[in-house]
Each structure stands twice: as C-alpha cells, then as structure tokens.
Amino acid sequence: MLTFQEIIDNLYSYWKKKGCIQIQSYDLEMGAATFHPSTVLRVIDKEPWSAIFLQPCRRPSDGRYGENPNRLQHYYQLQVLIKPSPSDSQAMYLESLRSINIDKNLNDIKFIEDDWESPTLGATGLGWEVQCNGMEISQFTYFQQIGGIDVNPVCLEITYGLERIATFVQNVDSVYKIKVNDSGVTYGDLYLENEKQMSFFNFKLASKNHLYNSFKYHEESAKTLIENKLPIPAYEQCIKASHSFNLLDSRGLVSVSERQAYILRIRSLVQSCCKLVKKNV
Amino acid sequence: MSDFILEIYGEEIPSSAQSLIENQFEKLFSHLLEDNEIKYKDLLTFSTSRRVVVYVNGLNNYINSKQIEVRGPQVDASQMAIQGFLKSNNLENINKLETKVIKDKSYFVLKKKTKKQNISDILKTETPKILQSIKWVKSMRWGNHNDRWIRPIKNILCIFNNKLLKIKFANLDSNNFSFGNYHFEERKFQYSNYLNYRAKLKKTFVMLERSTRQKHILKKIDVFCKKNNLKFINDSSLLKRISNSVEFPNVYFGSFDNKFFKIPEFLLKNIMSDKQDYFIFEEKNNKLSNYFGFVSGIKVKKHNKLIEGNLNVLKARFSDAAFFINEDKKKGLINRVNQLKEIVFYEQAGSLYDRAKRIKSVIKFIYEKLGKKDDQFENFLIYANTDLASELVKEFPTLQGKVGGFLANFENFPKTVSQAFADQYEYEFSKSYDNFLTFILSISQKFDSILGYFVTKESLTGAGDPFGIRRSTLSIIKICIDKKINLNFSELFDFHKNLYLVQNVNLKIEFGFLFDFFQKRIVNLFKEMGFRNDIIIASIDKKFNPYAIIIRAKKMTELYNSRDGKNFLKAFKRLNSLNENVGNKSVEVSLLKKEEEKNFYNLIDYIKKNVDESKHDFIFENFNYLYQLSETINNFFDNVIVNDDNVKIRTNRKILVNKLHQVLNDNYRFSLLEI
Numbered sequence: 001m002l003t004f005q006e007i008i009d010n011l012y013s014y015w016k017k018k019g020c021i022q023i024q025s026y027d028l029e030m031g032a033a034t035f036h037p038s039t040v041l042r043v044i045d046k047e048p049w050s051a052i053f054l055q056p057c058r059r060p061s062d063g064r065y066g067e068n069p070n071r072l073q074h075y076y077q078l079q080v081l082i083k084p085s086p087s088d089s090q091a092m093y094l095e096s097l098r099s100i101n102i103d104k105n106l107n108d109i110k111f112i113e114d115d116w117e118s119p120t121l122g123a124t125g126l127g128w129e130v131q132c133n134g135m136e137i138s139q140f141t142y143f144q145q146i147g148g149i150d151v152n153p154v155c156l157e158i159t160y161g162l163e164r165i166a167t168f169v170q171n172v173d174s175v176y177k178i179k180v181n182d183s184g185v186t187y188g189d190l191y192l193e194n195e196k197q198m199s200f201f202n203f204k205l206a207s208k209n210h211l212y213n214s215f216k217y218h219e220e221s222a223k224t225l226i227e228n229k230l231p232i233p234a235y236e237q238c239i240k241a242s243h244s245f246n247l248l249d250s251r252g253l254v255s256v257s258e259r260q261a262y263i264l265r266i267r268s269l270v271q272s273c274c275k276l277v278k279k280n281v
Numbered sequence: 282m283s284d285f286i287l288e289i290y291g292e293e294i295p296s297s298a299q300s301l302i303e304n305q306f307e308k309l310f311s312h313l314l315e316d317n318e319i320k321y322k323d324l325l326t327f328s329t330s331r332r333v334v335v336y337v338n339g340l341n342n343y344i345n346s347k348q349i350e351v352r353g354p355q356v357d358a359s360q361m362a363i364q365g366f367l368k369s370n371n372l373e374n375i376n377k378l379e380t381k382v383i384k385d386k387s388y389f390v391l392k393k394k395t396k397k398q399n400i401s402d403i404l405k406t407e408t409p410k411i412l413q414s415i416k417w418v419k420s421m422r423w424g425n426h427n428d429r430w431i432r433p434i435k436n437i438l439c440i441f442n443n444k445l446l447k448i449k450f451a452n453l454d455s456n457n458f459s460f461g462n463y464h465f466e467e468r469k470f471q472y473s474n475y476l477n478y479r480a481k482l483k484k485t486f487v488m489l490e491r492s493t494r495q496k497h498i499l500k501k502i503d504v505f506c507k508k509n510n511l512k513f514i515n516d517s518s519l520l521k522r523i524s525n526s527v528e529f530p531n532v533y534f535g536s537f538d539n540k541f542f543k544i545p546e547f548l549l550k551n552i553m554s555d556k557q558d559y560f561i562f563e564e565k566n567n568k569l570s571n572y573f574g575f576v577s578g579i580k581v582k583k584h585n586k587l588i589e590g591n592l593n594v595l596k597a598r599f600s601d602a603a604f605f606i607n608e609d610k611k612k613g614l615i616n617r618v619n620q621l622k623e624i625v626f627y628e629q630a631g632s633l634y635d636r637a638k639r640i641k642s643v644i645k646f647i648y649e650k651l652g653k654k655d656d657q658f659e660n661f662l663i664y665a666n667t668d669l670a671s672e673l674v675k676e677f678p679t680l681q682g683k684v685g686g687f688l689a690n691f692e693n694f695p696k697t698v699s700q701a702f703a704d705q706y707e708y709e710f711s712k713s714y715d716n717f718l719t720f721i722l723s724i725s726q727k728f729d730s731i732l733g734y735f736v737t738k739e740s741l742t743g744a745g746d747p748f749g750i751r752r753s754t755l756s757i758i759k760i761c762i763d764k765k766i767n768l769n770f771s772e773l774f775d776f777h778k779n780l781y782l783v784q785n786v787n788l789k790i791e792f793g794f795l796f797d798f799f800q801k802r803i804v805n806l807f808k809e810m811g812f813r814n815d816i817i818i819a820s821i822d823k824k825f826n827p828y829a830i831i832i833r834a835k836k837m838t839e840l841y842n843s844r845d846g847k848n849f850l851k852a853f854k855r856l857n858s859l860n861e862n863v864g865n866k867s868v869e870v871s872l873l874k875k876e877e878e879k880n881f882y883n884l885i886d887y888i889k890k891n892v893d894e895s896k897h898d899f900i901f902e903n904f905n906y907l908y909q910l911s912e913t914i915n916n917f918f919d920n921v922i923v924n925d926d927n928v929k930i931r932t933n934r935k936i937l938v939n940k941l942h943q944v945l946n947d948n949y950r951f952s953l954l955e956i
Contacts, residue, residue, distance in 0.1 A: 037408060062605055070597045084425040089433070090292050104464070108577035109589050110526065113295035115419060126421040126432065128293060133590025134575065142423050142433070153425045173593050258625070 004166045004180040004187060007100045008078065009056060014099040015052045017055060018092065019122050023053035024071035028236060029243040031059050033079035034118060035161055040270070041277050042081070043155040044146055048094055053106045056161075058243065059261040060206075060250035066192045070135075070164055071175035073198055073250075074191065078160040084153035085142055093130075093140060093158055101169055108133050115142045118240055122267045122274075125157065130180025134238040148267075163187065202250045212253070214264050215244040215262070222269045231276035282322075283442035284338040284475055285404055288459055289412075290331060291434040296525035298431045299328035299491075302415060306335040308410045317403055319344060327489045329528040330578075331463065334489065336475065342442060344398045353389035356380055363389065401441040405448055407437065412450045426452045436460060443474050461485020464526045464578045486529040486580075494524040501532035502560060502574060511562040511570050519554055527559075527578040530794075535588040536572045541599045545608065547683045548673075550599045553680065557591075605672040612671075614688045618663060619669035630736040631784050636729055637663050639780045643725040644718075646776050647768060658718065661698045664689065665705065665722055708756040710763065720764050727753040728739040732777055735790045741798070754802045761827040770799065770825040796825055803827060807834060816841060819953040836901035841954070847905040852914040853945065854956045859923055860942040863935050872933040881917040884910065887941045892948050900949060914941075 002010065016022060023038045033039065033055035042049050055077050063073030086092065090111075094104050102109075111128035116139065118124075125141035139159040143151040163175040166187070170178055175186030218241035225234035245262045248254050254262065287306075289433030294302075303326040304390045314321055314337070320340025336353050351370065354362040367375065370391055378389045403521050411591070413428065420429040437673040439446045439455035448455045459478070461468040470481045488494045498520065524530060541549065546569045553559040553573050560574035575591055621634035630636075639836065641662040650654040655662075668674050686703020690696075701718040704710075705726055710719070734741070734750050746752055761768060774792045781788050800821055807817045812834050820834040840846035873879050888910075891899040900906065923938060946952050 064601070068601055068604060071601055082771065085423050085433070087424060087433075087435070105579065106581060106586070107590070108579055110578065111293035112526070113293070113297075126419065133587050134594040135590060142421055143419055152422070152427075154421075154423045167593075173596065252620070253623075260781065 001171075001179070002101055002169050003182060004007065004162070004178050007162065007166055007169060011078055011096060012052060014096045015222045018050070018082075020050045020052040020080060020082070023051050025053060025055050026239075028054070028239045029058045030239050031120075031242065031246055032057055032118070033077040034121065034123070034157065035239055035242070037196050037232065038148055039079065039081060039157065040123075040274070041232070041235060043083060043143055043151050043157075044149050044274055044278050047083075049081060052079065054078050056196070056226065058246070060198075060202035060247050063195060063202050063250070065199040066176070066195040069176075072163065072175065072191075072195055073202055074194060075175075076162045078156040078162055080160075081155055083151075083155035085156035090140075093138070096158075097132075100165065102132060102137075102165075111129060111140065111268060114139065114141075119145060119263045120245075120270070121265045122271050126144045132165075132168055135164055135168060137161055137168065148271045149274050149278055202247060204251075206247045206251055208248075208251060208253055211244050211248045211253075215241050215248070218244060219265060219269065222273075226269065226272045226276065229276055231273040231280070234276075235270065235273040238266055238273060241269070242266050283339065283340045283342055283400070284336065285340060285446075286334065286336045286438065286440045286472075286475060286478070287408060288332055288334045288436075288438040289430070289434055289438040290438065291430070292432040292459055293330050293335065293526075294328065294431050296502060296522045298417065298419075299330075299333070299401040299525050301418065302333050302431065303328050305415050306333065306411075309414065310335055310337065313403075313407050313411065317344065319400055319403070328491070328525070329487060329489060329494075330526050331528055332459075332487075338475070340400055340441075344395075344400060344403075346395050346397045348392065348394055350381075351391045351393065352381075352383070353378065353391060356387040358387060364573060366391075373874070400427060401446055404441055405446055408446075408448050409450050424452065428452070438472060440472055443472075447664070462487050462578070464529075464580075486531055491521070491524055494527070494530050495520055496574060498524060498530050498532055504573065505532075505534055505572075506562065509562075509570075509572060510565060511572060512565065512567075514550075514554075514561050514563055519558065519560070523558060523560075523576045527576060529578065529580075530576045531580045532574055532576055533584055533588055533591075534572060534574045535592050536570075537592060537595055537599070539571055541596075541603075542569075542571070542830060544599055544602055545687050547680065547687070548606075548677070549599070551677060551680055552602060553595070556598060557595065559591075559595075602673070605676055609671045609673050609684070609688060610691055613692055614664045614667045614671075614685070615692065617670045618667045621667060624670060627733045627736055630733040630781075630786055633666060635784050635786075636726075636733065637666055639777070639784070640722070640725045642667055642780055643729065643773070644721050647721050647725065647773070650751050650768060650772070651766070652852055654718070655718075658695055658698045661689070661694050662722075664694075665702055665726065668702070670755055709759055712763075720766060722761050724757050724760055724766070724768075727757050727771065728777060729758075731795075732788060732790075733779065734775075735794075736781070736786055736865075738787060751802065754799055755806060758799065758803055758806060758827045761833050765828055767828050768826060770795075770824060770827070796823075799825060800952075803830065808830070812838060813841070813955075815955045819950040822950075833898070833901070836898065837949075837954075840901065840904070840907070843904060843907075845904060845911070849907040849911040850951065850954065850956045852918075853951045855918050856914055856938060856942050856945070857952050859918075859938050861935055861939060863932070863939045866932075866936050868936050868940060869929075869933050872930055873937075874930070875921050877913075877916045877920045878934065878937065880913050881921075881937060881941065884913050885937075885944055888941075888944050892944065900945075 012022060026036045030036070036053060036055055038051055040055060056074065057077050058074050060073050062071055064071050094109065097104065099141065101165070110131040112131055114127060114129040116125045116127060123143065123146040125143045127141035129136050130138040130140050141157045143155045143157055145151060163178065166178040167175055172178060176186060176192050178187035180187055180190060218237045222234045222237035222241065224235060245266065249259065287405050303352050306326045307324060311324055311603055313593040319340065321337050325336045327334040353366040363375065366389065367373065375389065378391055380387050381390045417431060420431055422429055423433040427816065430451060434451050434453060434727050436459065437448065437450060437453050438457065438459045439448050440457060445457040446455060451561070457472050458469055459472060461470065461482065465486050468485050482489055490498065506513050549569060550561060553561050562570040562572050577587060581587060621637060622659050624633045626633050626636045644662055645655060645659065646838065666685065668688060669680060671684055673684045674681050682705050686699045689699035689702045697716055700716050701722045704719045705722045707723065730753055734748055741750055762767065771792055774795055778788050789910055803821065804817050808814065816834055816837045820830050820837055868882060873882055921934065923931065923934045925934065
C-alpha cells in the first residue's frame with residue numbers, strides 16, 4: 001500500500017519523466033494551487049511551460065473542526081501544468097493514476113462536466129471533475145482565460161486532491177486515517193489538532209476589523225505596485241487580499257452582494273497584474 | 282447507392298451538449314443536401330459520452346449535369362451591373378445571353394449546363410465548414426490551434442461510399458478507422474461499411490443509441506426493484522444525463538446505513554440525485570429507501586470496491602449535511618433572523634430582513650382582502666425566509682424553503698406555517714394540496730421578488746430569465762387561478778409599492794408597466810389553455826384579477842359560441858360602428874320620439890342598474906336576456922335614422938348610441954372581439 005508521501009513521490013516522478021519541472025510551494029496562504037504565480041503569471045504568454053508543484057491550500061469556510069472525514073480547511077493540492085495542452089492529455093493522466101495504484105480498468109473513473117471558473121482570478125476553463133468510484137479526486141482543466149486574457153496556446157491544468165486520493169488508495173474512510181509514512185504516522189497525527197484549532201479561528205475568532213483593514217491594505221498596496229509596474233509583488237498582494245476575503249467569508253461577514261463586490265475588486269487587480277506581465281513578455 | 286458517415290471521437294462530451302450537436306448536425310447536413318438538391322434516404326445522428334455521429338444513406342455518387350437558367354440584371358441596368366454579371370460567368374460579351382420578361386420587366390438570362398459533380402467533393406468541402414459553424418453554448422480551444430469544439434477531438438472518421446473522405450479540422454486529418462469503448466482498451470478498428478461499423482461498436486461495448494442505453498438501465502433497475510420490493514423514483518432528466526455519461530451503462534446498486542435517516546428525506550434525496558447523480562428508490566410505504574443505484578462505464582466482476590467507494594462518498598456527504606443541520610439547529614430560525622439584516626436582497630432594495638417585513642405585511646393584506654384571519658400564525662411569518670442565512674442553504678442553495686420548513690418544524694412552529702415555509706418556492710401546486718397559507722406566502726414572496734427586481738431596472742430584456750422573474754409571474758397567476766384566489770393585483774401593487782416607500786425605496790415602475798408584464802404572461806398561458814386571443818384581451822380589466830379574468834374568459838367564450846351570443850355580438854357590431862365620442866353629455870328624454878328609441882333608452886338604464894360593481898357579470902349570468910337586448914338594438918337601427926336632419930335630434934341619438942356603447946363596452950369590452 002502506498003503511503004501519503006509515496007503517492008506524492010510517484011506523481012512527481014511520473015510527471016518529471018514527462019518533462020515537467022518541479023517548482024516549490026509558494027509561501028503564502030491561497031485557496032487553490034491555481035493561485036500560485038507559476039500558474040497565473042506563467043500561462044498567459046506563448047512560451048511552452050511544463051511544471052509540477054505541491055501547494056498547501058486554505059479554504060477557511062471548509063473547516064469542520066476535524067469532524068468531517070474528508071472536508072478540511074487546510075489541505076494539499078498537487079498541480080501539473082502543460083502548455084500547449086498535449087493531444088494525449090487524458091491518457092497521460094490515466095497513466096499517472098496507474099503510478100499510484102489506481103487502475104482505470106478496475107475502478108470507475110468518470111470525467112464529469114465542470115466548467116471551471118475562478119471569478120477572483122478572472123479565469124475560465126473547460127474540462128472535468130474527475131471522480132474515482134464516485135469521489136472527486138482531480139480537476140482536469142483546459143485554461144481558456146486568466147486575468148481576462150485569452151490563454152493561447154491553451155494550457156492544461158491537472159489538480160490532484162491528494163488527501164482524497166490517499167483515502168482511496170489506502171482504503172480508509174477518513175483523511176485522518178491516512179498513513180503518511182511507513183512508520184505509522186497518520187495524517188490525523190499531523191493535522192487533526194490544526195483543523196480543530198484553525199476552525200475556531202476561521203469561524204469564530206478571526207478579527208473582523210483586522211480583516212477589513214488588511215483587505216484594504218493589500219488592495220492599496222497592489223494598486224501602488226501596479227502603478228510602479230511591479231506585477232509580481234502586486235500579484236502577491238492580490239493573493240493576500242483574497243485570503244483576507246476568504247476569512248471574512250468564513251466569519252459570515254460578507255453579504256451576497258458585498259461578496260460579488262469583493263471578488264470584482266480582487267479580479268480587477270489580478271487583471272492589471274496579468275496585463276503587465278503580458279506586456280513585459 | 283452510397284452512404285456518408287462522420288464520427289467525431291474525443292474526450293468526454295457533456296450531456297447537455299450531446300443533444301445540441303445532434304440537432305445541429307441534423308439541421309446543417311439536411312440543409313446542405315437539400316440546398317444542393319442531393320437526394321438521400323435517411324439522415325441519422327447519434328451521440329455518446331465520447332462520440333457524435335451523423336450518417337446519411339441512399340445517396341448517389343454524382344449530381345448529374347442539367348440545364349439551368351441564371352437570371353442576370355435587367356436589360357436596362359447600368360453597364361457596371363451587366364459587366365459584373367458577365368465577369369462572374371466568365372463571359373466576354375452579351376452575345377450568349379438571352380432576354381426574358383419576368384413580372385413585366387426584361388432581364389438578361391444565361392442558359393447553361395451545370396457540370397456533373399461528385400457528391401463526395403461537395404461533402405469534402407462543406408463538412409469542415411459545418412464543423413466550424415456549430416453554435417455551442419460553450420466551446421473551447423485546446424493545444425495550439427484556434428478551432429473550437431466542446432472538448433478536445435482525438436479522431437475524425439469520415440467516409441463516403443465506404444472510402445476515406447479526406448477532411449481536416451482542429452489540426453486533425455480524417456481517418457478510415459475509429460475506436461471502441463476506451464474503458465475496454467480503446468481498440469482501434471478499420472471502417473469497412475456501416476453495418477460492420479455498428480457491429481464493431483457493439484462488440485467493443487459502445488451502445489450508440491441513447492434510447493438503447495436508457496432501456497438497458499431501466500431494465501436493470503426494474504429487475505432490482507422487483508427483487509427488493511422497491512419503487513423507482515424516475516427522474517427523466519437524471520436518466521438522460523446518466524445515459525449520456527457513458528458509452529455502455531453498467532448499473533450497480535448499494536445501500537447506506539439506516540442511521541443516516543436522522544437526516545431529513547429531502548436532504549438525502551438531494552444529495553443522492555442532485556449531487557451524486559444516483560438513482561433513488563422508495564419502499565412500498567412511500568418512504569425513501571436506503572438503496573441507491575449508479576451507472577459506471579466499466580464492468581467489473583468484483584464490484585464491492587466500486588460500491589464501497591461510492592458509499593464512502595455518500596457517507597462523507599451525509600456527514601457534512603449532518604454537521605450543517607446541527608449548526609442550524611443550535612442557532613435556530615428565531616435567533617438567526619437578525620442575520621437577514623446583513624444580507625442585501627437586491628441592490629438598493631434593502632436587506633432580506635426588510636423583505637421579510639414586507640412579505641409579512643402583504644400576507645396580512647391579502648388575508649384581510651379575502652376576508653380570512655391570520656391571527657394564529659402572524660407572529661411566525663417574519664421567519665419565512667430566515668433559512669437563507671442558514672448553513673444548509675449556503676451549502677445546498679436549491680433547498681431554500683425546504684430547509685426553512687424543516688427548521689420551523691424543529692422549533693415547533695404550527696404545522697401550517699412550517700409547511701408553507703417549505704413549499705413557498707414551488708411554482709405549481711397539485712389539486713389536492715390545500716395549505717392556504719402556502720399559496721399566499723408563495724404569491725407574496727414572488728410578488729416582492731418581481732417588484733424588487735424592478736427597483737433598479739426599468740425593463741426585463743432578453744430571452745433568458747436569470748432571476749426567475751418571468752417564471753415567478755406565471756406562477757403567481759397560476760396559483761390564483763388554480764386555487765380560486767380572488768385578488769386584484771392593482772390593489773396589491775399599490776399596497777406593496779407603499780411598503781417599499783415606507784422603507785425609503787422608491788419603485789421606478791408604475792402599475793401600467795407591471796400590467797403589461799403580467800398581461801403578456803396571462804395571454805400566453807390562456808392561449809395554451811385554448812382561449813382565443815381577442816377573448817383573452819377583452820377579459821382583462823384594469824384591476825387585473827387573474828381568477829376573475831379566467832372566469833370572464835370562460836363566460837365570454839360561452840357567449841361567443843352560443844346562438845344568442847352570436848346574434849347579440851352582431852347587434853353590438855352595429856352599435857360599435859356608429860358609436861362616436863360625444864363627450865360627457867346626457868340624453869334629452871324629451872327628444873326621444875319613436876318607440877324604438879325609447880326602448881333603446883330604457884335599455885341603458887336597465888343595464889346600468891344591473892351592471893354595478895356587485896353584479897358585474899350581469900350579462901354573462903343572463904344569457905336569456907341577450908335575445909331581448911339584440912332585438913332592441915336591431916329594432917333601433919332598423920327603424921330609427923341616427924343621422925337625422927334635425928341637429929338636435931341627431932346629436933341626441935348619437936348620445937344615445939354612445940351611452941349604450943359605453944355601458945356595454947366599459948364593462949365587457951366587446952369592441953375588442955373579432956366579430
């Protein structure tokens with residue numbers, strides 16, 4: 001049986017053989033690996049790009065105090081990017097599953113329509129949510145637009161939900177039972193307490209005033225940096241603003257219409273960053 | 282005879298796109314063939330999760346040459362036009378042209394023989410154009426080219442007369458081979474002929490026809506239900522979606538632990554059918570069963586792992602739902618109502634709390650108008666949409682209402698109230714459904730949504746209905762009609778508009794605008810019900826009371842179809858044709874000379890007396906009176922000359938005609954009928 005870290009190793013190994021360069025995790029809180037600058041700022045130019053990286057992700061409102069078997073506010077995504085998208089994308093993906101002991105002939109791998117979009121990033125893509133025996137294990141997306149700019153050539157993004165994949169591969173019914181290594185350390189040993197405490201912070205204790213202020217601060221900083229034509233640090237501020245917004249959301253402080261307004265504010269900044277990057281290329 | 286086949290094989294095609302592409306293939310290829318006068322026998326289309334196919338048989342190989350006549354410019358047209366025509370037909374001068382008179386005008390015509398054309402050449406040129414012209418709701422690019430399709434294409438099979446027809450699309454050259462079901466090794470096979478193609482697909486586990494896949498699924502379900510004494514809850518859209526998700530459906534069944542029945546049924550059902558695309562069943566006692574069914578593209582002997590995997594997902598989803606239920610139960614509706622103050626309803630239309638207050642007042646208003654009492658539940662009405670602040674609705678937005686009903690029940694609200702909360706968003710109610718509060722709540726909240734939408738917008742354009750405004754309007758009308766709710770919408774509008782005003786929201790629209798908006802819906806609805814357009818229009822009055830309107834339309838139809846009614850309408854037509862606007866003048870009785878005009882005059886008073894507010898439908902209630910009415914009108918016109926030489930008498934008779942016209946038309950709008 002593959003451990004959590006072996007699953008990661010095998011996927012790295014598979015995709016590196018396919019020519020992907022291994023990038024490291026980004027050191028900021030983000031809701032999805034797509035936010036990584038190696039995705040957003042790299043896919044909008046015409047240059048070929050093949051990369052793989054592991055990214056810790058945070059979605060504060062998905063916290064369940066450690067009580068739900070597969071819903072977490074902090075988890076890991078493994079992301080693969082290939083531009084232009086190869087003609088045998090699906091076959092490559094299915095082969096990668098075989099490297100982690102998921103055989104398409106023994107398991108029900110379904111590609112379910114999913115018109116992916118990230119309103120915050122002004123990004124859209126077409127593809128599928130990939131399910132294995134009914135459980136979502138990956139997102140498979142052909143990027144069409146990022147930051148409001150057409151992605152051309154089209155970039156393929158595959159995102160592996162590592163915890164869910166591991167529960168499947170190890171045949172356990174909770175992410176906390178996942179064996180991380182051969183010495184018996186479980187995912188729960190490493191992260192259960194984190195989930196409990198962070199859920200309290202996300203839902204009950206994150207400071208309302210601080211979050212409003214930090215959102216404004218990051219927004220202002222991004223604007224200044226954009227004016228100074230520094231899209232990379234400006235984009236970092238967008239990631240930070242987005243996380244402040246996610247926390248405001250999990251604290252239940254964002255109404256439906258305000259929610260849209262916040263998203264649009266971040267999106268317009270991300271668009272400016274992307275335009276600057278595109279111009280510099 | 283030859284045949285043509287085009288198969289676009291690729292990555293998973295979303296269910297909704299499959300019918301779309303099939304319809305467009307059928308339309309575009311049949312136009313192509315018909316425009317080129319190419320005869321064919323059948324044009325068939327198919328789609329699965331991985332391929333779309335169009336097949337045409339009964340084709341000739343050639344279009345034979347034939348004599349045709351090309352019409353050119355008129356003989357006296359400008360030189361430029363004539364030269365242009367010559368050039369486009371590769372002619373140097375007009376010697377080869379003839380002239381022909383068409384509709385009194387003389388034209389140049391060119392008689393020529395068309396070339397014998399290979400049908401394969403036409404298909405070869407036109408097929409890529411068809412592929413490019415598909416109108417998708419959404420489409421995509423992939424790789425390094427700019428052609429668009431619903432998802433990436435892997436192979437194009439294009440064959441005419443059993444031979445490869447070379448076309449190019451999306452960076453791919455067409456081939457004379459295809460692939461079997463990729464769950465079974467995606468075996469490549471050569472195309473030899475159509476029958477063989479179908480046989481090979483069958484052998485490689487591809488059911489090309491959707492109906493075959495659906496029948497296969499239903500058959501498996503039927504066997505399962507019989508064995509386990511269950512009733513299948515058939516959802517045709519789910520069945521279609523599922524049968525479109527595979528090339529060969531393998532049906533599996535599982536069951537979840539009974540402990541999850543602590544979660545309300547509506548939530549279990551939603552998770553299984555909407556979120557997981559599972560088939561669900563009922564026990565014989567109509568209770569939800571813990572069995573579920575699902576379809577997979579693969580066939581495995583040891584299916585425990587497959588079922589277990591699906592079950593684990595279900596357990597996690599149920600557990601998530603249980604988490605939300607607990608959170609919501611802890612907080613409750615009563616404690617959550619203040620949260621509505623922080624949620625904006627529509628921009629500039631206040632918060633959801635403001636909306637809740639309005640809805641409560643409107644319900645009270647309607648109850649009073651209908652002479653009913655609402656004392657027992659008045660205090661609960663403010664919580665009607667509090668579930669919008671709940672965790673469950675945030676996670677399952679389509680369950681708004683149902684969640685409110687569930688939580689209201691949990692907090693021991695009266696049954697009438699919790700049921701009304703749960704069902705308020707329904708668009709129609711069955712005959713047997715009889716919770717009156719549900720109808721009034723449903724009307725009130727939908728009316729509020731419609732008005733709220735128009736706070737910042739002055740019209741609703743486009744064919745779509747993103748906020749469900751059109752659908753809500755139709756629903757309100759239907760509820761009033763089906764449940765016999767006698768409500769004047771003009772009064773409801775005035776009251777509701779005032780509620781907005783009290784909250785400092787100024788509605789930009791007037792009732793006239795809303796009247797037109799509602800009228801369009803009612804006209805369409807009534808037409809569907811079989812009413813004549815003129816009768817519908819004549820039945821709608823300014824008060825706009827849908828229930829009264831339908832009663833009037835029915836009576837008007839009855840009158841229109843009866844012998845006395847027909848005679849009366851003929852008499853009315855005479856009245857209508859001589860009617861003039863005479864202003865606000867009275868009839869001078871002393872000037873009435875003839876017996877017929879005195880009788881005519883008495884008619885006005887008699888009808889006026891009867892057609893007051895309470896006996897508005899006097900004429901409809903007294904069909905036997907129509908005969909007398911028609912007689913009196915006809916006798917008047919037969920024996921009295923309106924345009925008398927004496928000005929005074931003439932004017933008085935015109936007033937007479939106008940007065941009767943007024944009393945009839947103001948109340949019944951007969952002038953709008955096509956007589």
